[in-house]
């Protein structure tokens with residue numbers, strides 16, 4: 390079987406190349422077509438894009454999935470994958486550049502130097518450099534909101550001897566594994582106020598969700614220390630832009646440094662904007678694309694799920710000739726109904742797995758070899774069970 394993949398040209402070719410020519414046909418673009426099995430994208434906004442019923446998976450070569458209509462995808466049985474942690478180091482390094490930019494007026498100094506004229510540039514520099522005196526990060530307090538892959542690296546790095554900052558972190562949903570990797574030098578704040586009130590620098594690393602939308606609004610900014618610097622490499626909408634601009638204008642915030650451009654921000658004298666390049670390093674792009682393509686392929690070929698943001702992880706060895714996979718609602722007695730259909734056809738189940746996550750569940754059923762036409766008939770019967778969303782038949 391050949392799977393049709395639509396891949397964005399912005400995704401690293403090293404990742405796309407993992408779709409072998411024997412089993413995959415690649416079209417370049419960002420819109421799924423009628424027979425598209427997999428859509429591979431970066432930041433393109435899919436909220437207005439119709440998702441065809443036969444689309445099996447969407448891969449996001451990156452972390453943030455706010456550009457994908459997750460609820461619609463889950464309801465249609467489309468499994469969405471991202472690449473957790475794959476670009477975290479790239480973002481961390483840019484955040485350290487931003488912290489240093491926040492401490493020292495190096496961009497303004499560099500701009501000043503590049504506009505100097507005459508043969509005595511060295512003399513002019515030595516005379517004029519007093520206008521570009523900065524501060525140091527050593528001993529300053531950094532508040533980190535969100536201690537996942539990026540926030541964890543930033544917090545650990547800033548609290549290390551190399552930077553010597555006092556770090557306080559806030560993450561009410563921190564994963565146990567992530568918490569294990571945090572330096573014991575990092576203090577934990579119980580609430581947003583605890584991370585904001587004394588920090589000289591605050592950096593935010595949360596996903597954009599309905600809960601985190603405008604998390605840094607006027608009330609939160611009012612809790613921040615006067616003269617502090619805010620960094621946002623997460624998403625534009627985790628802050629209230631007007632509230633930030635007002636706080637900069639009245640001098641409550643000293644600088645806002647962000648990876649997200651907007652008409653109001655780009656010309657503000659106290660704002661530094663990057664063109665969303667946190668994950669734009671060769672390593673980050675390659676890691677993200679390879680990670681997500683591997684998970685898409687694994688799902689398409691074996692039905693196993695890893696790193697999906699919409700469905701639970703499964704890992705069942707594909708040792709029998711045939712596999713049925715069913716995406717269904719997480720309601721009682723689904724397994725009973727499925728096995729009921731199979732027993733009507735007197736089929737022997739070789740292996741089975743059922744996992745649920747929120748409103749949805751996923752079942753994999755391995756079977757011995759049977760006539761392919763008979764199996765298609767059985768799959769069609771399974772698809773008619775109430776609350777079953779999608780049935781796939783896999784063979785090898």
Ligand SMILES: NC(=O)c1ccc[n+]([C@@H]2O[C@H](COP(=O)([O-])OP(=O)(O)OC[C@H]3O[C@@H](n4cnc5c(N)ncnc54)[C@H](O)[C@@H]3O)[C@@H](O)[C@H]2O)c1
Pocket residue numbers: 452453454473474476477480534535536537538539540559560561562563564567594595596597600601622623624648665666667668669
């Ligand atoms: N600028 C870029 O190019 C770039 C690159 C990578 C990621 N990002 C953005 O940064 C976000 C974080 O990336 P990551 O790789 O660290 O993701 P992650 O999933 O590893 O970490 C996110 C962390 O935020 C925490 N969190 C969730 N809601 C929270 C809340 N209300 N308060 C405090 N903490 C909360 C989670 O518990 C988790 O630990 C991404 O979702 C994406 O939007 C941007």
Ligand SMILES: O=C(O)CC[C@@H](O)C(=O)O
Pocket residue numbers: 431432450451452453454476665667668669
């Ligand atoms: O450059 C990209 O694809 C987006 C990177 C980043 O915002 C992410 O969420 O991973």
